[in-house]
Amino acid sequence: MKFFIDTANIEEIKKGVEMGMVDGVTTNPSLIAKESQPFEEILAGICKIVDGPVSAEVVSLEAAGMVAEGRELAKISDNIVIKVPMIVEGLKATKMLAAEGIKTNVTLVFSANQALLAAKAGAAFVSPFVGRLDDIGVSSMDLISDIVTIYDNYGYQSEIIVASIRSPQHVLDSALLGADIATIPYKVIAQLAKHPLTDKGMEQFLADWEKRAK
Ligand code: E4P
Numbered sequence: 001m002k003f004f005i006d007t008a009n010i011e012e013i014k015k016g017v018e019m020g021m022v023d024g025v026t027t028n029p030s031l032i033a034k035e036s037q038p039f040e041e042i043l044a045g046i047c048k049i050v051d052g053p054v055s056a057e058v059v060s061l062e063a064a065g066m067v068a069e070g071r072e073l074a075k076i077s078d079n080i081v082i083k084v085p086m087i088v089e090g091l092k093a094t095k096m097l098a099a100e101g102i103k104t105n106v107t108l109v110f111s112a113n114q115a116l117l118a119a120k121a122g123a124a125f126v127s128p129f130v131g132r133l134d135d136i137g138v139s140s141m142d143l144i145s146d147i148v149t150i151y152d153n154y155g156y157q158s159e160i161i162v163a164s165i166r167s168p169q170h171v172l173d174s175a176l177l178g179a180d181i182a183t184i185p186y187k188v189i190a191q192l193a194k195h196p197l198t199d200k201g202m203e204q205f206l207a208d209w210e211k212r213a214k
Pocket of ligand 1: 006026027028129163
């Protein structure tokens with residue numbers, strides 16, 4: 001399973017890269033707004049330290065505007081992926097960008113039918129948001145399971161990025177269902193490494209080591 005890091009913060013990305021846990025990066029306008037540099041500079045900085053796909057989101061509401069933004073963002077680096085919203089105009093933009101060889105990540109996906117449309121439009125990546133579904137009491141992992149089944153049924157090549165991940169359980173459930181990618185905030189990546197018995201075991205080993213014959 002591939003791990004993307006869901007942040008625009010360069011320090012968090014560096015920490016994830018050092019752990020060997022970053023196969024790509026996803027950003028969105030809200031994450032970009034938390035940083036102090038201009039959008040293009042943030043993306044250029046990220047692409048210098050990450051080889052894998054780096055998603056950059058467009059903000060136009062019409063396909064022509066999305067395509068124009070996408071073309072500009074794609075010039076920043078070969079690994080930029082254009083994130084477009086799951087609306088009809090976004091599907092049109094996905095098709096047009098795919099025809100130009102520019103990869104897209106269709107975002108804000110909340111139903112299996114939306115994921116089906118995104119795949120048919122030629123999205124390289126599709127991002128169902130699990131945390132936001134859980135927030136409104138909808139079983140988000142049923143959605144991931146349905147998308148995996150539909151893509152397998154028809155051989156769609158779009159990769160499923162499980163997004164809006166809030167906990168290690170989301171990562172585990174996504175992996176068990178065979179999702180291609182989880183995009184994870186740094187805090188949750190760090191949580192994945194933790195177990196209280198690991199800490200307790202380390203403490204015991206170090207205490208016993210001090211008691212060894214010298
Ligand atoms: C995905 O690409 C989005 O950036 C992200 O996962 C959204 O997560 P949130 O629901 O925690 O904002």
